[in-house]
Amino acid sequence: xxxxxxxxxxxxxxxxxxxxxxxxxxxxxxxxxxxxxxxxxxxxxxxxxxxxxxxxxxxxxxxxxxxxxxxxxxxxxxxxxxxxxxxxxxxxxxxxxxxxxxxxxxxxxxxxxxxxxxxxxxxxxxxxxxxxxxxxxxxxxxxxxxxxxxxxxxxxxxxxxxxxxxxxxxxxxxxxxxxxxxxxxxxxxxxxxxxxxxxxxxxxxxxxxxxxxxxxxxxxxxxxxxxxxxxxx
Numbered sequence: 001x002x003x004x005x006x007x008x009x010x011x012x013x014x015x016x017x018x019x020x021x022x023x024x025x026x027x028x029x030x031x032x033x034x035x036x037x038x039x040x041x042x043x044x045x046x047x048x049x050x051x052x053x054x055x056x057x058x059x060x061x062x063x064x065x066x067x068x069x070x071x072x073x074x075x076x077x078x079x080x081x082x083x084x085x086x087x088x089x090x091x092x093x094x095x096x097x098x099x100x101x102x103x104x105x106x107x108x109x110x111x112x113x114x115x116x117x118x119x120x121x122x123x124x125x126x127x128x129x130x131x132x133x134x135x136x137x138x139x140x141x142x143x144x145x146x147x148x149x150x151x152x153x154x155x156x157x158x159x160x161x162x163x164x165x166x167x168x169x170x171x172x173x174x175x176x177x178x179x180x181x182x183x184x185x186x187x188x189x190x191x192x193x194x195x196x197x198x199x200x201x202x203x204x205x206x207x208x209x210x211x212x213x214x215x216x217x218x219x220x221x222x223x224x225x226x227x228x229x230x231x232x233x
Contacts, residue, residue, distance in 0.1 A: 038106055038130055038148040043070045043141055044082040046098070049202045052083040052105040053192040053209060054126045054151060062120040070141035071109070071120045079109040082130060082144060085206050097142060102132045103149070103210050126192070129209065151213040153188065161187045164218045168194070171225040188214035195221055200228075 045060075045067060052058045062071050074081055084104035107124030114120055129149040136143040153161065165187055172194065195208040195217055204224060211217040 038128060038146055039078065039080065041136055041143055041145050042080050042082045042106055042130075043074060043139075044084050044100070044104065044132070044144045045070065046084045046086045046100045046142065048086045050083070051085060051196065051202070051205055051209060052107050052124055052126045053196045054105055054128055055186075055189045056126045056193050056196045057110065058083070058107065058124045058126070058196070060122050060124060062122060063117075066140040068118055068120065069139070071112070071122060073139075074109060075112065080106055080127075081109065081124060082106045082146065083124070084132070084144075085202055097135070097137070100132070101206055103129060103206070104132070105129050105209065106146070106148075151188075153213060153215060157213070157215045158187065161191070161215045161218055164215075164222065165190065168218055168222055168225075171222060171229065173198070173225075173228075191218045191221065200224065 050058070050060075062068055070081065082104050083106075084100040084102075087099040087101060089098075105126050106128055107126045109122050110125040111123040112120055113122075129151065130146040131149055132144045132146055134145040136145065168191070191214045195205065198221075208217050208220055208224075211220050
């Protein structure tokens with residue numbers, strides 16, 4: 001079934017975005033991995049300003065030949081792709097393998113539309129963070145050896161996180177049009193979704209991703225918003 005998607009889904013957080021045509025296609029292995037495990041080697045998609053957080057979703061338009069290969073191979077396999085942030089100065093080496101920050105987030109292709117020009121529109125659903133321990137250069141695209149970094153909350157941390165959300169909600173800028181938070185959305189998904197979409201420097205966003213879990217991420221996001229609110233506009 002084809003549909004024109006007018007929103008981007010971040011977990012269950014909905015944000016207005018450029019429409020993309022997608023084909024719902026879960027695939028036979030779409031639920032093969034839990035949020036705390038990964039294969040030892042996964043393809044990685046490095047970008048300069050776009051990141052993925054656990055339990056959030058990210059629409060992507062894939063047009064470079066090497067990343068078309070990456071998506072095609074992923075669709076024939078476990079459908080996993082890791083997203084990482086390029087380090088500054090990547091431009092001179094972009095066509096090769098410029099340095100990337102070692103912590104990223106792996107996602108599974110939840111929806112895909114193969115385009116007439118050979119490209120793809122895909123929707124990645126975040127699973128878990130990972131750390132790169134090495135690279136495999138056997139493909140046209142980048143493959144990384146990775147270790148999963150699970151994020152788990154204790155019951156006490158869940159209570160504290162819930163208490164922080166009121167403060168976080170007050171600090172959120174009014175410039176997040178179209179954000180819709182459904183009733184019953186888990187607190188950690190709300191925090192991760194906001195961390196993914198709020199307009200901040202990519203390295204500040206990476207700092208949020210690198211936090212050990214949603215509670216620490218919420219505290220860091222609150223600190224960041226307090227600093228921003230104190231700056232002259």
